[in-house]
Amino acid sequence: MIKKFLFLIGIALILTAATEVTKKKSPVKADTNPVYVDYNIPYLQKNFVAFKEAVAFKESQGKYRVINTLGYLGKYQFGRTTLERFRIYDTKAFLNNPEQQEKAFIALCSVNKWILRKDIERSVGKTINGIKITESGILASAHLSGAGNVKKFLRSNGTVRFKDAYGATIQMYMKKFSDYDVSVIKADRKAKV
Known part of the structure; x- marks a missing residue:
């Protein structure tokens, strides 16, 4: 209680x-x-706090201890390989550590922003398949599908698409998470938790 x-x-x-x-x-x-x-x-407000909470709600309804049917973990539904990239190997401890989950989300956003920096520069402001491309939409889509799939989507002008096992698409995330101010996230290839 x-x-x-x-x-x-x-x-x-x-x-x-x-x-x-x-x-x-x-x-x-x-x-x-x-x-x-x-x-x-x-x-x-459409700031970074609102962005991360909106992503968390979409991913897990904002619950830190959730494991979905595919084994994705926590508030932001991290895959094990993503966690290993940040040297997080104890998934049970991770599920019980909200602070670490928040830091991991910020670190992943920083890495994705670095990977997608040229695509962000080229694509923000364009419209693809009727969807306005924004930096926050790109980062949310990278969280869903990985930065590589977002690159393919953007560079193909939306012809190369991605859908996860639950039916969520890059286009859905681009639209749902557009126009948040994520400028506090700095592109960092070596971001750590």
Whole structure:
């Protein structure tokens, strides 16, 4: 019960940190004279925190201890070979270490950004198959399919496609995760956890 409570508090803190409140006036009819009422309408900023939480929710509903039917692990659904690239071999310890999972996601984004740096430069702002190409869409797609498959997709102008075992495609990720500000991620071939 306490763990669940702490988890909910953590989610509330994340949402509070990533939320900005705006005021919008909306007319409400009272007799014949319109009355304006202030509404606080929260929205998530499209920053890196919102990006990683959106990816996590898509991958595992944001749960750190999840293992899917194909053996992908944790909040961001890492494959074992990806974890080994970061010298993480104890998957049980990894599942029980949220801090390490967060660091691994950032490191993977940095490596993917380095691998895809030329493709990001050439492709951001273009439209492929009706989808606006953005840096965040590219990084999310690389998380889904690997940087090599994203290169093939971009360099073929969308004719070479990828679909995972659950039916998710590069195009879906390009669209769903577009327009987040991921500029805090620095391209780093040797990123570590």
